Amino acid sequence: MADPFISVVVSAYSMERYTDLLSLIDSLKSQAYTNFEVILVIEKSSQLFSNLNRCLSQHPYSRNFKLFFNDGLPGLASARNLGVEKSQGEIIAFIDDDAAASPEWLGCIACCFREDKKIIGLTGPALPWWEHPGLSWFPAEFNWVISTMPCLPRSRGYIRNAWGTNMAFRRQAFSNGQGFDTELGAKGGGKKGKSELVGEDTEFCLRICRQSGLNILYAPEVKVMHRVYRYRLKPGFIAKRAYWEGYTKAVFKYRLGKETSGAGVLSEELGLLRRIFLRLLPLSLLNLPLKPRRSALTILTTLNILGSTGWGYIRGMASARFISVKEAVNA
Known part of the structure; x- marks a missing residue:
């Protein structure tokens, strides 16, 4: 069976994370799996858009990267929906702009979808990437506060929902124009924190599993690292x-x-x-x-x-x- 084409959707909104975004891009261009594209959706910051556009144009790997600006409804859910609309992949993966993917990330995603026809989506570990080692006292039970996964399962299995920091879905999950609920999800709180309804990833998973009768898989080999800044603690x-x-x-x-x-x-x-x-x-x-x-x-x-x-x-x-x-x- 041929390797499925994967679209990776990344959204970003602030120059404060520009260096982190470049690190993510480096992790994506270092993937062992090669049949993919990256859809970068920028919102709010025209400076971030122009800087990233200039950076990508100077590198040969930029042919795999497509850059768009979200000038519609702001927010993570809206930006990701735009990314899905612009994507071509049979599988659509999502990763945060302040995360970094393991070299086998996309290969493991493709393998999971090939092996298990009973899944419509999957997720994997989002491991804390501490800004300083002294922050690692933070209890794993509360990792959801810092956008990483709490109390990770030890083996593969079906779970209720994927985690937005690290998740992927079959394209059919977005059929009939359905996507993430734009009333939910971060709107770019930054260091001030979120002041809105969250959980667009959870609601989406509950909805598509109910409609399709398929499952969400947790796969421990589908790993990413997620930065944890001091201010988040x-x-x-x-x-x-x-x-x-x-x-x-x-x-x-x-x-x-x-x-x-x-x-x-x-x-x-x-x-x-x-x-x-x-x-x-x-x-x-x-x-x-x-x-x-x-x-x-x-x-x-x-x-x-x-x-x-x-x-x-x-x-x-x-x-x-x-x-x-x-x-x-x-x-």
Whole structure:
């Protein structure tokens, strides 16, 4: 069977990440797999667009790279939808602009789709790439706060949803013009953090699996590294990110629960919550005399995240119900 043509969609919006974006491009041009194209979608920053255009034009590998500017609705979901529209691949892969792919990344993606006809999408590890080694105290249970995967599975298996930092889908997932929900997803918060509904990747996976009857595969060999900057571990940034995660999951639970009888909508979150209360917190308390600084940071961060997520969840449920009642009254 011939190697499938893969389109890699990357979106970027800030000159602050220009160096990171060049590192990602280097990792993509170093792929062992050669049957691919890269769709780069830039928004907000005309300087980033012009600098990248100039850089690509000076290199022979630029024939595999296509550059576009998103002058429509801003945001990650919208930029990725534009990338899908401009792509030609049988498989469409996504990676963040501040990540880097392993040399076998695309080859492993192609192999997974060839071997398993029961999948419509897949994801793999997004491993923390710490700006400084001193940041690695951060608990793995909360890696979702820093856009990496929490508590990675040890083997292949079907899971609920892919992670936006590292995911790929068959083109049929985007058939009939459906794509990522533009009401969800980051709008470019940067160091200020996100202040909007997140989870466009989760909602998309739930929707396409329900419609197609196919699965999302977790493949541990499909690896990327994702940069973790110092500012992402500041208490205020963490609290804002956790709040909007809780808010979004409440909206998912309320809206999708009615379609699926609530089955599995928050199954992974509940499993992670059990791990936090039954393992992370007890071990941190036990280690407090032996590793006081690390244990204290873990406990305080846990309380910050649980409190912020819980408050966001309460606000999200209240908002979803209010909107539902308002729509019913106006119907």
